[in-house]
Amino acid sequence: MLSKEKFIKYLDEICNWSDLQDEFNKLTRGIDLFEINITLQEGLSLRLLAELMNDKGEWIDYWFYELEQGKKDGNVKIYGKPIPLTTKEDLYNLLVRD
16 A cells, blocks of 8 residues: 555656646647557556555546546545545545545
8 A cells, every 4th residue: 555645646647647648649639640549558557556555446447537537526425425536635535445
């Protein structure tokens, strides 16, 4: 299990790289030669982070893909209790809670 600081640092790096890829692909749309696709590396990085955090509920993938890195409303219910899942800190708190 990673500390909160390291978890957020690594997740920040994955999110920043993903955002950079998206921006680059928008700028070079139509120029196939320059299109980059790091889906495999992104997925691998997220799986490694999930392994380090013992994320059996796949919350990291859910937060990253379904909630678009916390850009969508991320309140979930666990045992009927609402749990915030918007920020990286929320995600970490959920992971260490399990």
